[in-house]
Amino acid sequence: xxxxxxxxxxxxxxxxxxxxxxxxxxxxxxxxxxxxxxxxxxxxxxxxxxxxxxxxxxxxxxxxxxxxxxxxxxxxxxxxxxxxxxxxxxxxxxxxxxxxxxxxxxxxxxxxxxxxxxxxxxxxxxxxxxxxxxxxxxxxxxxxxxxxxxxxxxxxxxxxxxxxxxxxxxxxxxxxxxxxxxxxxxxxxxxxxxxxxxxxxxxxxxxxxxxxxxxxxxxxxxxxxxxxxxxxxxxxxxxxxxxxxxxxxxxxxxxxxxxxxxxxxxxxxxxxxxxxxxxxxxxxxxxxxxxxxxxxxxxxxxxxxxxxxxxxxxxxxxxxxxxxxxxxxxxxxxxxxxxxxxxxxxxxxxxxxxxxxxxxxxxxxxxxxxxxxxxxxxxxxxxxxxxxxxxxxxxxxxxxxxxxxxxxxxxxxxxxxxxxxxxxxxxxxxxxxxxxxxxxxxxxxxxxxxxxxxxxxxxxxxxxxxxxxxxxxxxxxxxxxxxxxxxxxxxxxxxxxxxxxxxxxxxxxxxxxxxxxxxxxxxxxxxxxxxxxxxxxxxxxxxxxxxxxxxxxxxxxxxxxxxxxx
RNA sequence: UGGGCUGUCGUUCAACUGGCAGGACGGCGGAUUCUGACUCCGCUAAUCUAGGUUCAACUCCUAGCGGCCCAGCCA
Numbered sequence: 001x002x003x004x005x006x007x008x009x010x011x012x013x014x015x016x017x018x019x020x021x022x023x024x025x026x027x028x029x030x031x032x033x034x035x036x037x038x039x040x041x042x043x044x045x046x047x048x049x050x051x052x053x054x055x056x057x058x059x060x061x062x063x064x065x066x067x068x069x070x071x072x073x074x075x076x077x078x079x080x081x082x083x084x085x086x087x088x089x090x091x092x093x094x095x096x097x098x099x100x101x102x103x104x105x106x107x108x109x110x111x112x113x114x115x116x117x118x119x120x121x122x123x124x125x126x127x128x129x130x131x132x133x134x135x136x137x138x139x140x141x142x143x144x145x146x147x148x149x150x151x152x153x154x155x156x157x158x159x160x161x162x163x164x165x166x167x168x169x170x171x172x173x174x175x176x177x178x179x180x181x182x183x184x185x186x187x188x189x190x191x192x193x194x195x196x197x198x199x200x201x202x203x204x205x206x207x208x209x210x211x212x213x214x215x216x217x218x219x220x221x222x223x224x225x226x227x228x229x230x231x232x233x234x235x236x237x238x239x240x241x242x243x244x245x246x247x248x249x250x251x252x253x254x255x256x257x258x259x260x261x262x263x264x265x266x267x268x269x270x271x272x273x274x275x276x277x278x279x280x281x282x283x284x285x286x287x288x289x290x291x292x293x294x295x296x297x298x299x300x301x302x303x304x305x306x307x308x309x310x311x312x313x314x315x316x317x318x319x320x321x322x323x324x325x326x327x328x329x330x331x332x333x334x335x336x337x338x339x340x341x342x343x344x345x346x347x348x349x350x351x352x353x354x355x356x357x358x359x360x361x362x363x364x365x366x367x368x369x370x371x372x373x374x375x376x377x378x379x380x381x382x383x384x385x386x387x388x389x390x391x392x393x394x395x396x397x398x399x400x401x402x403x404x405x406x407x408x409x410x411x412x413x414x415x416x417x418x419x420x421x422x423x424x425x426x427x428x429x430x431x432x433x434x435x436x437x438x439x440x441x442x443x444x445x446x447x448x449x450x451x452x453x454x455x456x457x458x459x460x461x462x463x464x465x466x467x468x469x470x471x472x473x474x475x476x477x478x479x480x481x482x483x484x485x486x487x488x489x490x491x492x493x494x495x496x497x498x499x500x501x502x503x504x505x506x507x508x509x510x511x512x513x514x515x516x517x518x519x520x521x522x523x524x525x526x527x528x529x530x531x532x533x534x535x536x537x538x539x540x541x542x543x544x545x546x547x548x549x550x551x552x553x554x555x556x557x558x559x560x561x562x563x564x565x566x
Numbered sequence: 567u568g569g570g571c572u573g574u575c576g577u578u579c580a581a582c583u584g585g586c587a588g589g590a591c592g593g594c595g596g597a598u599u600c601u602g603a604c605u606c607c608g609c610u611a612a613u614c615u616a617g618g619u620u621c622a623a624c625u626c627c628u629a630g631c632g633g634c635c636c637a638g639c640c641a
Binding site for chain 1: 573577579591592601
């Protein structure tokens with residue numbers, strides 16, 4: 001669990017505040033603010049859920065209120081205990097705590113059943129024996145009203161008897177259903193006698209085989225909110241049409257009524273947010289699992305190096321509103337870079353090594369330099385980095401023929417600084433028979449120890465380096481964006497192609513690339529920002545091999561700029 | 567087509583009950599720098615349309631237009 005998150009102010013949350021403030025003024029909830037985060041445990045949490053988590057916990061915190069964690073587990077076919085555990089872990093990782101208020105819709109099955117019977121007795125619900133197809137056929141269309149089921153007006157006692165026998169397991173799945181009796185002609189299709197209980201002879205991850213009938217979302221969610229005395233039930237836009245039903249159920253049963261408030265869900269470019277499709281990716285083996293670093297899940301992003309702080313900051317910056325949106329990934333990357341830049345201890349790394357031989361440095365000598373772990377934060381302390389006659393530098397940091405006079409890295413005759421070590425001047429190159437450069441030779445100036453000269457001499461270039469003899473080899477897997485189009489889900493739907501077609505094949509290739517970055521002997525047990533190269537993060541799960549995840553966090557942009565200037 | 571919701575810089579969020587359309591990200595340019603990073607400075611660019619009310623409209627009125635959601639025994 002992280003430190004308690006500071007209450008980042010979420011942009012655009014005013015339309016929710018306005019409602020809460022009004023409620024507080026009128027004393028509707030005695031000034032109480034109580035929200036909930038209600039995931040269905042049918043998959044892992046993704047960046048879209050982070051928005052909801054930050055909103056629900058954030059709004060509650062702002063008003064000194066509470067936020068519950070509630071699992072919406074009314075469909076035994078899709079839900080698993082494994083998901084529950086991972087969801088809890090991810091919420092904690094993000095930095096939020098429900099303080100023991102961990103609830104399950106399945107906790108309310110008994111109460112829900114009682115209320116369903118009550119609805120039947122009141123004549124506001126009936127057992128329908130129409131098939132699913134028949135119900136669909138009689139529901140009408142968007143422009144035409146539906147027609148009543150022949151069972152709609154059966155006596156309450158008859159429905160009650162049938163409902164009890166449904167519960168007792170006397171009937172097969174799909175043979176009958178409990179429907180709320182509302183209005184078959186309602187312009188809101190959801191109000192045309194919606195099913196509120198169905199028969200499902202399936203094992204539930206928490207209640208086992210105790211039940212063979214399960215309540216549906218529209219009947220369950222509002223009552224669960226009511227039972228928990230939720231004041232403001234924040235949910236996404238697609239539930240706007242459900243609000244009328246939400247209110248109807250609680251009104252019919254004369255129960256405490258929370259206020260449902262809808263907000264726009266997060267859409268992010270090049271990112272798939274549909275849980276259904278993420279499940280397909282996992283099941284289809286296109287990714288290694290829910291926590292594959294290419295996945296937009298919180299666990300995948302964690303492995304890729306995103307920090308909870310950066311995700312929270314992102315959620316605060318994108319804000320919340322009722323208009324559909326498509327947030328650019330670059331904002332997420334910005335948030336990560338900003339946090340990493342401030343917090344990550346630094347290290348030097350070389351991805352594409354080029355041997356650098358210091359001609360006038362004693363062959364058997366090794367020096368250790370103390371380098372700050374963070375250039376702007378001395379409190380982080382220093383690291384020791386060994387220096388010797390043969391080093392590795394980045395291939396891109398040397399050009400036999402400099403492209404122009406603005407190139408200030410190493411080239412024949414030019415002097416550069418080896419970061420925190422010495423100034424060196426290039427004296428020549430070594431080549432193999434084919435003419436490929438195999439090593440660069442140079443001479444160092446002993447008077448510049450520590451990487452500084454008092455004589456006013458200016459060197460523009462500062463290179464990163466590692467001692468060849470002391471370098472740590474590591475396997476690096478570079479992950480690219482998983483999807484090739486801005487909105488893979490929509491693209492696939494539009495063109496009617498399987499969305500897996502929109503996976504970037506390069507992301508798979510890149511992920512298998514075996515690179516050999518040479519890391520100086522540095523603390524690599526935590527996230528590390530490789531200086532100058534951009535922002536790499538060490539996979540915190542890795543134990544044996546050091547994995548360097550990157551690609552979306554700045555490296556490419558950084559190089560693009562460099563290339564342009566040369 | 568019925569109903570619900572929604573339209574502000576490229577993106578996202580602002581602009582209190584009408585009063586100079588602002589911030590952030592992105593992009594472009596510059597300064598600085600022992601990471602060509604970071605930082606700093608500057609620039610860029612928007613009220614869906616048409617009428618109307620008003621000294622004054624993103625805001626109010628009227629009429630259009632666009633986008634999203636709803637016809638699961640999913641949530």
